[in-house]
Amino acid sequence: MRTELVIDALGMATLRRTPESGNTILHSDHGSQFTAWAFGQRLRAAGILPSMGSVGDCYDNSMMESFWGALQLEVLDTKIWKTRDKLVTAIFEWIGCWYNRERRHSRVGMLSPAEFEVRNPERPTPNDER
Known part of the structure; x- marks a missing residue:
């Protein structure tokens, strides 16, 4: 990319x-x-x-590798993109409309990220206990 x-x-x-x-x-x-x-x-x-x-080290980066792999499989490799603008729009729609709003993620209890944030409005900071 x-x-x-x-x-x-x-x-x-x-x-x-x-x-x-x-x-x-x-x-x-x-x-x-x-x-x-x-x-x-x-x-x-x-x-x-x-x-x-x-x-x-394949373990410390697994969540990002999963994201990029899904983006590659579900958007980038689906066709030959004629313009950069069309690709940017497709990536924006995939992330903003599908990945963050609809797609369920195992890391957040099989909720979409948007639903997880609605249910958990107070996000932990790096200093909080996990």
Whole structure:
């Protein structure tokens, strides 16, 4: 995936969610789009702390790998995208309309992320006990 698409996705996410500076961690792999200077600058500007899994460790990054795998299978590989705008729109719709609103996730009790947040309005901070 191109760095520009990842930066666009980060920009959309931070506009909608307004993460609390220093309390939000983005976990990614060592892909070039996540290690690009521009991506790091965007993270710092949004107050998001970067976190990368260690090389060769498949367990610390499994949730993100699952997300990217689902995006690849359910959107990116479904057809040849004629324009970047059509692909951006498809990714936006998949994340905003399907993945966050409808798709159930085992990590949050088989609820959609949107339903989980409605039921759990007080999100833990990194210092809270888990």
